[in-house]
Amino acid sequence: MVLPVTLFLLLFLFLLFGIQNIATGSDRESLKILKDAVVRATIQCYAIEGMYPPDVAYLENKYGIVYDHNRYIVHYEIFAGNILPDITVVDIGR
Template sequence: MNPLFKKGQWLIVLMLIVFLLQSNIGIDGFSSAADLERVKSVEEAIRKAAVQCYAIEGSYPPLDYLTAHYGLVINESAYYYHYEIIASNIMPVIAVYKKW
């Protein structure tokens, strides 16, 4: 009886499978890190626009006002935005979450 693979060939196939699985896990981890960095970048852009408005006008505006008057571009199809104004002279609570 002639085996399909010899003993050494099974080891090579097994090592190849393990390598491919680890590569896939690594790529997923890199993608998650990039997504997190994009979310932080969007939060920072909103925060900068809000602070700029506060410096010029003396109060923190709603998010719609920032998009209309300060050139802030938001992508509502890709992210959820939490922008809560507590008072006109207190920094709003800003959080951005990626939509899945």
């Protein structure tokens, strides 16, 4: 009786860690996709309008960037009008 219970617990733990690993990978991929989308929209704005957008709200209004404000913080810092802004995306959790 001990062997089947032990085997069941080991399989359960293996499954639990596997699901957790998949969720972590998915969260990292979502973060990367959001950052890439913001960078692409920023570059597209520069190509179309000749200037980098003043803030992320501009990208949301004019270029269709949509993200969960309760889960992500998008830090967007402009140095000069002709230099790509520093864009950082942080996952603050669910």
